[in-house]
Amino acid sequence: MNKAVVVNLIPITSPRFLGPELLTAMPDWQRVFGNHNPLVLEIGCGVGDFVAQMAALHPERNFIAIDYYNKGCLKTCKRIDKAELDNVRVVRAEVRGFMERCIPSGSLQGVIINCPDPWPKTRHRKRRLVNAEFMGFLSGFMRPGADVHFATDFDDYGEDVAGMMPAIADFANCLAPDLYRHELAGYPLSKYMRKFMAEGKRIYFVQYRKNL
Numbered sequence: 001m002n003k004a005v006v007v008n009l010i011p012i013t014s015p016r017f018l019g020p021e022l023l024t025a026m027p028d029w030q031r032v033f034g035n036h037n038p039l040v041l042e043i044g045c046g047v048g049d050f051v052a053q054m055a056a057l058h059p060e061r062n063f064i065a066i067d068y069y070n071k072g073c074l075k076t077c078k079r080i081d082k083a084e085l086d087n088v089r090v091v092r093a094e095v096r097g098f099m100e101r102c103i104p105s106g107s108l109q110g111v112i113i114n115c116p117d118p119w120p121k122t123r124h125r126k127r128r129l130v131n132a133e134f135m136g137f138l139s140g141f142m143r144p145g146a147d148v149h150f151a152t153d154f155d156d157y158g159e160d161v162a163g164m165m166p167a168i169a170d171f172a173n174c175l176a177p178d179l180y181r182h183e184l185a186g187y188p189l190s191k192y193m194r195k196f197m198a199e200g201k202r203i204y205f206v207q208y209r210k211n212l
């Protein structure tokens with residue numbers, strides 16, 4: 001007999017949290033946010049410090065912060081509730097399934113991926129979220145002119161993504177002629193970026209724009 005796996009999720013009661021019952025079908029995002037502002041998705045928001053900074057800097061944009069880490073979603077909600085950021089909603093889910101169910105194709109004005117899990121062991125690299133296939137997947141959900149931001153502290157991940165992006169026909173490099181930079185003015189730092197910078201590591205920033 002199969003043993004049932006019991007996952008104890010901490011309940012999240014924030015009004016800015018979109019529970020799974022609200023995400024079984026395509027949400028009406030204009031209704032969710034109460035306006036027509038462009039949508040930006042942050043993938044793997046962790047504890048939400050980055051999205052809180054971005055949302056305060058860009059009240060003219062709506063941010064969906066997604067992570068499948070329950071405690072992270074709870075901390076993100078607490079942070080955005082405290083700051084009363086009405087342009088953020090938090091989703092606890094795996095990103096690919098969520099996007100297929102809940103994001104209309106060609107609708108996103110931005111996608112942000114900061115310090116995704118690096119899977120440092122060579123035999124685990126295929127588990128990395130960001131690769132050419134994933135970029136193709138993301139492109140289908142992005143508007144022409146939308147930006148994708150990728151940042152990592154992990155040399156090998158940064159070089160791989162920076163090296164593979166020029167071959168993806170849908171996108172143009174915003175940082176050209178550089179494939180990546182170690183500093184990006186105006187881009188807030190996330191918890192993991194700060195942690196790795198404190199250890200003396202460099203961050204790789206990669207930024208591309210979907211062609212018009």
Ligand SMILES: C[S@@+](CC[C@H](N)C(=O)[O-])C[C@H]1O[C@@H](n2cnc3c(N)ncnc32)[C@H](O)[C@@H]1O
Pocket residue numbers: 043044045046047066067068069072093094095096113114115116117129190191192193
């Ligand atoms: C290393 S942490 C970085 C957190 C944050 N972006 C930062 O820079 O501080 C990566 C986060 O991505 C989340 N994550 C990884 N793969 C994911 C997926 N497929 N769907 C949703 N979240 C994911 C993890 O749960 C984790 O919280």
